[in-house]
């Protein structure tokens with residue numbers, strides 16, 4: 001090197017010791033140059049002739065950092081007497097930054113700059129980078145994306161809903177499958193998809209107290225989603241971390257910097273009761289802001305024009321602070337149609353704005369269904385009558401829809417949306433899915449004891465024991481002795497016993513445990529959360545566990561007891577939907593036996609009336625009865641009279657109820673349910689989705705990829721058994737790239753079936769956090785960005801240089817646009833020689849991998865400075881070759897942007913015609929998003945992501 005090349009203040013790196021960082025020339029005297037290396041706090045002097053140094057020049061578009069930690073993007077580079085001045089941008093203005101001021105660490109984004117700075121890796125790291133981008137590209141375009149790797153069976157009705165909802169931006173829907181069909185799983189799949197694709201980052205799950213732990217466990221073991229519970233004690237703990245000075249300052253200067261426990265984690269699980277109780281917690285949850293909120297057992301959110309329940313009130317305000325909202329309930333009309341409507345309004349205020357209009361719409365469902373059926377049956381024609389009916393429903397929009405290629409489907413979708421609950425409500429029923437075990441009602445009439453004599457004590461209602469002394473009713477109520485005998489007779493079969501009240505459950509459990517010697521556990525609201533979970537776990541234990549779980553009504557919601565098939569209804573609830581919830585604890589996915597529903601009731605009392613009403617009026621024991629609440633509304637007066645002891649109304653009540661049940665079921669079957677069913681599972685789409693998930697899951701590719709990564713990242717892999725391995729940190733372990741690998745190793749399986757059997761093994765799929773973590777780490781770090789390799793083939797003269805380059809699409813855009821769904825990574829691989837010849841097809845990547853070998857580091861360091869000019873020339877050639885590829889990617893992306901946004905704009909415009917509450921600004925906002933997306937796609941570029949320089953020998 002010439003002496004004149006070195007000028008005090010210039011920045012160079014030592015390629016024999018890259019750990020020194022970015023050096024600064026501090027002295028040039030005689031034939032020696034001295035550099036300080038601030039990052040390593042060292043000074044080195046080299047002979048100028050053979051100094052192992054490379055000049056560092058950042059290029060346009062690269063990030064630079066100053067000693068003060070400020071970051072800029074380079075716009076232009078100016079040479080002032082040998083020292084560079086960067087014209088660089090901090091996001092607002094352009095600054096002039098002398099290279100003297102640069103920080104001591106080297107951070108290159110351009111692969112060739114990394115190479116010149118001595119930051120190159122082994123061949124294998126480049127290979128890993130190429131395959132990472134290729135897999136990412138494939139996975140992001142796959143319909144299976146976001147739905148791979150759940151530890152669940154692939155059930156079509158769940159996956160259909162999951163993909164339909166999860167792909168939406170900020171989805172707001174009601175998941176209303178019948179009890180036990182897997183709404184939690186559907187919500188988990190949607191959450192997983194949204195988090196995996198970056199559509200959501202912050203999620204809040206709100207559930208009843210009794211379901212907190214179950215949700216925590218389900219999210220973790222099935223989806224690898226780690227939620228943090230915020231309850232009163234954690235809330236107080238985090239608050240206590242706010243020190244006194246902070247608190248004082250906040251008090252003086254306002255609340256803005258208060259510690260907010262809901263901001264401590266991105267995924268938070270908390271109970272609705274807690275939010276209702278604590279105003280402070282509620283306000284914190286509100287101000288934390290969410291991308292997606294899930295509310296389980298949403299039938300608790302009661303609403304009427306006259307009275308809003310505190311639960312509804314809390315969820316209403318939170319729902320305004322969350323972009324997406326999933327409400328879950330198997331019995332949406334449990335507390336009335338008005339509440340059902342109010343929840344739909346939370347989900348889509350533009351569509352559901354008037355309760356009366358909603359009620360009227362429900363009357364039209366049957367005629368809409370008839371037209372929809374005809375559209376489905378005759379995809380090529382529409383009768384004049386149907387055309388007229390459609391014009392009446394859809395107005396001007398009809399012509400637009402009919403002009404579309406998929407005209408019939410578009411018309412059906414619009415009808416379901418504008419006049420049904422199409423977009424917001426999903427409900428799968430046992431009848432539609434089929435294959436569920438039968439329910440067998442086993443009534444047990446028992447004599448009413450003198451203890452409850454109506455003539456003496458009046459009508460004691462559905463739970464007469466509450467009016468008696470505990471000792472007495474335990475001794476005299478024949479249901480108690482019957483229960484003891486039944487449990488003994490069924491031993492060792494597990495039995496769930498449900499009664500309405502906690503006092504009854506506690507007394508019964510004590511009696512069974514202490515006096516009858518039956519292993520049992522109680523489950524009720526007076527136990528702490530931990531005690532409840534302990535009781536449920538004791539019951540679930542198949543060897544040492546309890547035979548019976550005695551629950552109060554809180555045991556009738558959400559819990560999973562399908563390992564049992566005997567249910568005792570110690571009393572009956574008033575509400576038919578509550579009965580369905582109770583039976584649903586056992587009648588759920590995973591139940592393998594027919595379910596015995598034991599119903600002990602006291603003859604001649606309200607219990608008998610209620611039993612007969614459920615059995616003969618609604619047939620609600622043997623079948624799920626979605627119309628129970630509606631029938632009740634029709635017959636409520638007679639029902640109350642019968643319950644109060646008027647024997648004359650019972651038979652007419654039963655006859656009227658049975659008739660109304662039949663009528664409403666037929667109506668729903670032909671109307672609302674038919675429409676919802678059309679929407680809730682399209683079997684062919686679900687099957688195609690499952691096929692693509694299984695293709696990704698069953699491929700050996702994920703294991704091959706991980707083996708390749710483990711080799712580079714120093715993870716040892718040992719054979720465990722078929723499809724399973726043990727992973728352990730090895731000697732060269734690079735912890736920074738590998739998440740979730742414990743020091744003592746991890747046993748993993750690569751097969752979903754095995755993962756379902758063996759919960760102790762991690763299920764490694766393309767979407768396991770360790771796999772996604774490695775992929776993220778490779779793409780966001782410099783690993784494998786630059787590599788130098790040797791190629792020995794007779795066809796090429798020794799000393800020939802080749803460049804294998806990898807490009808990917810970059811498209812900076814606001815996250816809300818979610819542009820990656822339209823413009824994927826699209827990796828582009830090209831190979832050139834120094835003359836710019838395109839050798840991409842002649843030298844495929846796999847072939848090069850086989851032929852290339854690593855060059856010893858010391859030799860490579862000597863070679864790099866000598867080939868710098870040639871490498872720069874090849875980079876220019878390859879950039880020219882890549883450039884034309886961009887426009888076709890942009891064109892495709894633009895078409896998809898239009899297809900994604902335009903129907904949304906149209907829908908809102910169509911709804912605005914019938915709903916004046918939709919503001920012009922809302923439509924303008926969507927249009928703005930569309931324009932911003934178009935513009936961002938227009939600015940996309942192809943960036944050089946990695947290079948492998950190949951030297952032949």
Ligand SMILES: Nc1ncnc2c1ncn2[C@@H]1O[C@H](COP(=O)(O)OP(=O)(O)OP(=O)(O)O)[C@@H](O)[C@H]1O
Nearest residue numbers: 152153179180181182183184185330558560588589
């Ligand atoms: N795809 C699946 N693979 C394996 N298990 C499943 C699957 N779907 C549901 N289950 C199991 O079936 C049971 C019922 O599922 P889940 O709790 O999601 O139903 P739900 O509709 O939310 O019930 P509820 O109406 O009672 O709240 C749970 O034990 C769940 O783990």
